[in-house]
Amino acid sequence: MKQGEAREAWGAEAYSILVGVARTYHAVITYKQLGEEVQTRTGIRTKSLLQNWIGPVLGSVVREAHRRGDPPLTALVVHTDDGKVGSGYKEVLAVAGQAPVDDELEREHHAANARLACYRHFGATMPPDGGAPALAPRLQAAVERRRERTEKPPRICEHCFVQLPSTGLCDACG
Numbered sequence: 001m002k003q004g005e006a007r008e009a010w011g012a013e014a015y016s017i018l019v020g021v022a023r024t025y026h027a028v029i030t031y032k033q034l035g036e037e038v039q040t041r042t043g044i045r046t047k048s049l050l051q052n053w054i055g056p057v058l059g060s061v062v063r064e065a066h067r068r069g070d071p072p073l074t075a076l077v078v079h080t081d082d083g084k085v086g087s088g089y090k091e092v093l094a095v096a097g098q099a100p101v102d103d104e105l106e107r108e109h110h111a112a113n114a115r116l117a118c119y120r121h122f123g124a125t126m127p128p129d130g131g132a133p134a135l136a137p138r139l140q141a142a143v144e145r146r147r148e149r150t151e152k153p154p155r156i157c158e159h160c161f162v163q164l165p166s167t168g169l170c171d172a173c174g
Contacts, residue, residue, distance in 0.1 A: 011060035075114035083138030
């Protein structure tokens with residue numbers, strides 16, 4: 001089978017898989033999970049590394065969603081390690097005629113809004129308030145950990161007013 005034919009089959013299957021993901025509120029899928037599922041469902045396998053073929057497949061999904069008037073399904077695809085959308089998300093913006101988003105967290109919030117549009121469009125059971133955009137769970141956890149570290153003021157020794165080390169015991173006062 002030619003590479004173009006495989007990509008076309010994978011793109012169609014990826015679209016179907018992502019519509020299924022969109023039917024569950026706040027669901028996401030990793031690139032790895034999507035790549036494996038696409039190959040399993042189509043029966044077309046590759047030994048190429050995922051990062052060498054998934055981008056063009058998702059690009060076709062972006063263009064097809066835009067053509068159909070559907071929200072950008074590729075916003076549902078995130079990295080396993082950090083829960084972020086990939087660099088290819090810029091294609092979602094380009095196809096929609098929007099300016100690129102250089103700030104990483106701003107791009108993630110854009111993707112969160114796009115995911116919410118997907119859940120609503122494809123019939124996910126939504127909460128009574130209509131739902132809210134959300135970062136992918138792994139990324140949300142990282143953001144909250146960062147926030148906790150920055151929001152907690154450092155502990156200070158009551159006697160010499162020096163910041164305490166992690167032991168909680170003042171090096172100067174003992």
